[in-house]
Amino acid sequence: MTTERSIEELYRDDPERADALVFGRRTGVSRRGFLGGTGLVAMTAAVGGAIPFAAQMPGGLIPAAMAQTGPAPFEFPGKVAGLTLLGDRPLVAETPEHLLDDETTPIEKFFIRNNGIPPEPPADPDAWTLTVEGFVNEPLTLTLGELKARFAPVTYRTVLECGGNGRSFFNPPARGNQWTNGGAGCAEWTGVRLADVLKAAGVRPEAIYTAHYGADTHLSGDPARLPLSRGVRLEKAMEEHSLIVWGMNGQALPDIHGGPLRLVIPGWPASASHKWVDRIVLRDVEHDGPGMTGTSYRVAIRPMIPGAEPEAGNFRILESMPLRSIISAPANGTTLPGGTRRLALRGAAWNGDTGVAAVHVSVDFGATWQAATLAEPRNRYDWRRWTAEVDLPSDGYFEVWSRATDTDGVMQPHIAGNWNPQGYGANPMHRVAVLVG
């Protein structure tokens, strides 16, 4: 099979076929950039330098330097200009990996994911109400002011990550926003434990699932339709890190992030972290709101053929998020002065319900790996920041790869596996191109 040969061999033997194999004569490729011309020479010219470890590059991997198009310009009050706009109705914008370089993701860099139209900000945030009902002993309606007064406040730094994060790495492309790794951020969330509020309402023994409702409206303008309504198993809702939140990074929760009140259910798809939350219903069955059924937030039970028609009954709801690592410095496409032989790297790694045990980096397409130094997480569901220094043997084109290992010893894969129609769970190693000289 040709895919087992190196890119260099492929290009040497049959440049045209190599281009077809590597860059694909298929429609999905345009979003990842297009290389005109043929051969390793053209590839070298396109990336602007020699590829010293080209012989080790696995077949079928497009050089990271070419695996992208320029970001769409993005302007939004309170946000930096460098976010990548993925959609404007509803508004969706991700944080490029190099802007996830802070210990705690600042609000101005935090990704945005709306499914509908946000509500008008209330004149008096403390008058916002939250109702808890369904399988509870005593339905409860509390104002935000009462929530703050009645329950013990807590602050955790936890990752909020869109269920579709990494979707753009699927091949063939999966339906939905084409997130790279930036549908995630790690912020300090202040609020009260969801468990405390549910207990105050009295959880009945039949309750097994939550359903979340908010004040945003459907894009169609139809008041009878909900933009999104997801929920989680009761055990997850009762975890100590599952919060009802009014503060983000020490400030009042911004409108765009669900202010004045939202849920933060860390480790699970952020779609469960309902923004503008005003009602939580306890159910005796799994929730069936928009975003809970069909192939929405669902992954294949039996692995399916990539691109195939989904088979009814072969899907389960996505719960704990997959393992991911990013290189936040240097940025993809960085040029370093000729003669640079040592390079400092920074990044972050996180996963869903367990934790990160290690991060390794490679500058030779995974032929050799070196361990990064990990900072301790502040609390469960925090990300782990990492640093490393690597040697570069010469001038030329390099790719820095990062690969996390979780506390069960499971690593990130080279490519996005377990293809599913709406593209959940893609967590390949992160790759950043650098050019020396």
Ligand SMILES: Nc1nc2c(c(=O)[nH]1)N[C@H]1C(S)=C(S)[C@@H](COP(=O)(O)O)O[C@H]1N2
């Ligand atoms: N009410 C409401 N809550 C919502 C959403 C939404 O559209 N409406 N989107 C969800 C999804 S899919 C994600 S990824 C996160 C995004 O949170 P952020 O915009 O604060 O980053 O909010 C979740 N909560």
Ligand SMILES: [Mo]
């Ligand atoms: Mo999401």
